Amino acid sequence: MGWKAWEPHEDAVLHRMMETEQSWADISDELDRSEKSCQSRWDRLVHDRLTAEVVEVEDTPTKQELFRFMADKPRTITELCNKWDRSPEVIHLKIAELKTDGYEISEERDRTSIAVATKPEGQSVEQVLADMEGQEFSIAIASDLHAGSRHSQPTQHAAFIRKAYEEFGVRHVINPGDTFTGVFGYRGQTRDLMPYARPTGRSEASVVVDKQVWLADNYYPKLDGLQYYNLGGNHDYWHISVTGRNGVKILCDMREDMKYLGYDVASVPLSDKAHIRVWHPTGGVPYAVSYRLQKGLEGNYKEAMQEAINQDEVPITSMLIAGHLHIAVFLPTLPIMGLHPGCYEAQSNYLKKKGLFPDLGGTILQLRLGDDGKVKWVNYIFIPALEIKDDWKNWPVPSVEDTDYDVDDLDVLYSVENPSQGSEYVGGH
Numbered sequence: 516m517g518w519k520a521w522e523p524h525e526d527a528v529l530h531r532m533m534e535t536e537q538s539w540a541d542i543s544d545e546l547d548r549s550e551k552s553c554q555s556r557w558d559r560l561v562h563d564r565l566t567a568e569v570v571e572v573e574d575t576p577t578k579q580e581l582f583r584f585m586a587d588k589p590r591t592i593t594e595l596c597n598k599w600d601r602s603p604e605v606i607h608l609k610i611a612e613l614k615t616d617g618y619e620i621s622e623e624r625d626r627t628s629i630a631v632a633t634k635p636e637g638q639s640v641e642q643v644l645a646d647m648e649g650q651e652f653s654i655a656i657a658s659d660l661h662a663g664s665r666h667s668q669p670t671q672h673a674a675f676i677r678k679a680y681e682e683f684g685v686r687h688v689i690n691p692g693d694t695f696t697g698v699f700g701y702r703g704q705t706r707d708l709m710p711y712a713r714p715t716g717r718s719e720a721s722v723v724v725d726k727q728v729w730l731a732d733n734y735y736p737k738l739d740g741l742q743y744y745n746l747g748g749n750h751d752y753w754h755i756s757v758t759g760r761n762g763v764k765i766l767c768d769m770r771e772d773m774k775y776l777g778y779d780v781a782s783v784p785l786s787d788k789a790h791i792r793v794w795h796p797t798g799g800v801p802y803a804v805s806y807r808l809q810k811g812l813e814g815n816y817k818e819a820m821q822e823a824i825n826q827d828e829v830p831i832t833s834m835l836i837a838g839h840l841h842i843a844v845f846l847p848t849l850p851i852m853g854l855h856p857g858c859y860e861a862q863s864n865y866l867k868k869k870g871l872f873p874d875l876g877g878t879i880l881q882l883r884l885g886d887d888g889k890v891k892w893v894n895y896i897f898i899p900a901l902e903i904k905d906d907w908k909n910w911p912v913p914s915v916e917d918t919d920y921d922v923d924d925l926d927v928l929y930s931v932e933n934p935s936q937g938s939e940y941v942g943g944h
Contacts, residue, residue: 521556525546525548525556526556526560528545528546529542529546529553529556529557529560530560532545533557539553539554549771551768551771552771555768558615559615575599575601576595576598576599576601576609578609578612578613578616578618578721579721579758580599581595581609581610581613581629582613582618582629582721582758582759584598585627585628585629585759586628586629586759588628589621589623589626589627589628590626590627590628591625591626591627592606592607592625592627595627610627613629613759616760616765617724617760617761617762617764617765617768618759618760618761619635619755619759619760619761629759630755630759634747634752634755634778634779635747635755635761635764635777635778636777636778637746637776637777637778637779637780637781637782638774638775638776638777638781639781639782640744640774640776640781640782640783640784641784642784643784643785643786643787644687644783644784644785644786645785645786645884645888648786648884648885648886648887648888649884649885649886650883650884651881651882651883651884652684652686652881652882653679653683653684653685653879653880653881653882654685654687654688654689654879654880654882655675655676655679655683655685655687655688655689655877655878655879655880656688656689656690656691656836656854656856656877656878656879656880657672657675657676657688657689657690657856657859657877658690658691658692658693658838658839658856658857658858658859658877659691659692659693659748659838659839659841659858659859659860660672660690660693660694660695660731660734660858660859660860661693661694661695661696661750661858661859661860662694662695662696662727662730662731662734663695663696663697663698663708663709663711663712663723663726663727663730664696664707664708664709664712664860664863664907665707665708665709665863665905665907666707666860666861666862666863667696667709667734667859667860667861667906667907668859668860668861668875668900668902668903668906669730669733669734669859669906669907669909669910670903670906670909670910671859671875671876671900671901671903671906672734672859672877673734673735673736674900675859675876675877675898675900676688676735676736676738676741676877677736677738678898679877679879680736680738680741683879683881683896685741685879686740686741686742687741687742687744688741688742688743688744689743689744689746689783689791689793689836690743690744690745690746690838691746691748691793691794691795691836691837691838691839691856692746692747692748692749692750692751692795692838692839693748693749693750693751693795693838693839693860694731694745694747694748694751694762694763694766695727695728695731695750695751695754695762695763696708696712696727696750696860697727697749697750697751697752697753697754698712698714698720698723698724698753698754698757698758699714699720699753699757700749700750700753701865703864703865704865706864707863707864707865709907709912711726711730711912712726712727712730720757720758721758721760723754723758724754724758724760724762724765727754727762728762728765728766728769730910730912731762731766732766732769732770733910733911734910735770735773737770737772738772741772742772742773742774743770743772743773743774744773744774744776744783744793745763745766745767745773745774745775745776746763746776746777746778746779746780746781746793746794746795746838747761747763747776747777747778747779747795748778748795748838748839749795749797749839751763751778752778763775763778776793778795779794779795780792780793780794780795781793784831785833785834785882785884785890786884786888786889787831787888788831788887788888788889789831789833789834789884789888789889789890790831790833790834791833791834791835791836792834792835792836793836794835794836794837794838795837795838795839796837796838796839796840797839833850833851833852833889833890834851834852834853834854834880834890834893835851835852835853835854836853836854836856837853837854837855838855838856838858840855841857841858841860841866841871841873841874842855842857842858842873842874843855843856843857843874843876843878843897843899845878845895845897847893847895852890852893854878854880854895855874856877856878856897857873857874857875857876857877857878857897857899857900858873858874858875858876859875859877859900860873861873861875861902862902874899875899875900875901875902876897876898876899876900877897877898877900878895878896878897878898879896879898880893880894880895880896881893881894881896882894
């Protein structure tokens, strides 16, 4: 269902039901909107009210000033007030604005900080993908779009999703990470960024988050009944480590058709007895392309067995889907199958240096669940894509000057730890 504007009478109903402490489920039913939409609207109304109550909201501190001060270490409200000689009301409002703007805020006891060193944990999904047991259905996996990259393939990405939707009846699309290409992830990354997504100075890194979110929002088709499940990857995390802002969550909060899965690893249930583990591993492509997947299967099998033993049940993890490596591999081994789904970023300058060639395309899985809710068989379909040169130019972007500079010319603030890539990964403005 497409997004529709909130009407004044809906705001009035929302106010009335919140004042009488109605549940989100009841509010959702009354307004015929999703619970997520109702919660987001209420947060916006509360934020607007707080803004109106503060007669004069000073320009200082700016969001980035708060980010730099709070990213250093956890701060108390008193410290923040003393730092900029502002009232607690103004500081609380500023922090509320940071949350609204997608900053990763950590609050423990009386201290507040912006989490730049720790990735957000994976989020659980409660709703099962299958409506009933003993049925056949299809899901699609479209990974590593890298919105903001010169080499991103949004046309092929959108075409795959529409094909999956129209020809295979897909209503669930899983994204195992790297929706965005990020910023300041490796030396020379500016050469791989489209002009629109390039920062031009220290203060521009945060703006790049908004630009790449805007691009991804345009790249993902909005189709009736289609649901996306988005995991954060290492490129997505660069936004958090450099700016404190979580682009994946910002995008998912914008879209009612997107579920946020957190970062690195999350589970999506096919049924009560069969789960998909979505994973964004680290490191480069090994000599044997299936090695990382095999080791991941081994680790997940041990974890699933331990969980089953603890709960006196059979293992429910049935499939491991891994992004990041930009390859297409399917291992139909039992008890846990695994796959790399391909990607939608063509060969970047970084991959050229490594001599790596990505497998462009997406994966469709046709599944059958038994009456017991477990996976009985899987039909694996990889739909390859041909690279479209400079495909980003085929999509709307504001007209900007194509600046030509290298990340080495910019001030480096701090490094982004990535043991698999060594010292080549840096962060800065």
